[in-house]
Amino acid sequence: MALLQEDLVRSRCGGTPGRLRVLDVRFVSPLLLPTDCMAVHVDDTTSSVYVTDTIGQVTMLGTFEADVCAQRSRL
Numbered sequence: 001m002a003l004l005q006e007d008l009v010r011s012r013c014g015g016t017p018g019r020l021r022v023l024d025v026r027f028v029s030p031l032l033l034p035t036d037c038m039a040v041h042v043d044d045t046t047s048s049v050y051v052t053d054t055i056g057q058v059t060m061l062g063t064f065e066a067d068v069c070a071q072r073s074r075l
Contacts, residue, residue, distance in 0.1 A: 001023075001025055001060070003038065003040070004023070004025065004040055004049060004051055004060065004062075005020065005023055007040045008020055008023065008040075008042070008049070008064055008066070011042070012042065012044075012064075012066050013066050013067070018067075019066050019067040020064065020065075020066050021065045021066060021067060022063075022064060022065040023062065023064045024062050024063050024064070025049070025060050025061065025062030025063075026060070026061060026062060027059060027060050028058055028059065028060065028061055029053075029057055029058065029059050030059065031051065031053055031059040031060065032053070035053060035054055036054055037053070037054045038051060038052070038053060038054075039051065039052045039056075046063075047063050047064055047065060047066075048061075048062070048063050048064075049061075049062050049063065049064055050062070
């Protein structure tokens with residue numbers, strides 16, 4: 001969850017942690033660490049996020065709320 005939060009702050013909040021107001025997630029399957037690949041997927045239209053593991057299985061689902069951010073980039 002910390003890696004997801006870090007990615008959202010960096011890519012959606014211009015690096016300012018205070019702009020990420022809410023992060024509500026739940027694990028739907030185990031995410032075994034360490035892993036070679038973990039992908040964070042963000043849908044700005046619905047403010048939803050999900051994380052996939054090495055084989056593409058969804059491991060975490062959630063939503064977020066962020067203040068208007070000047071910088072938006074791709075994760």
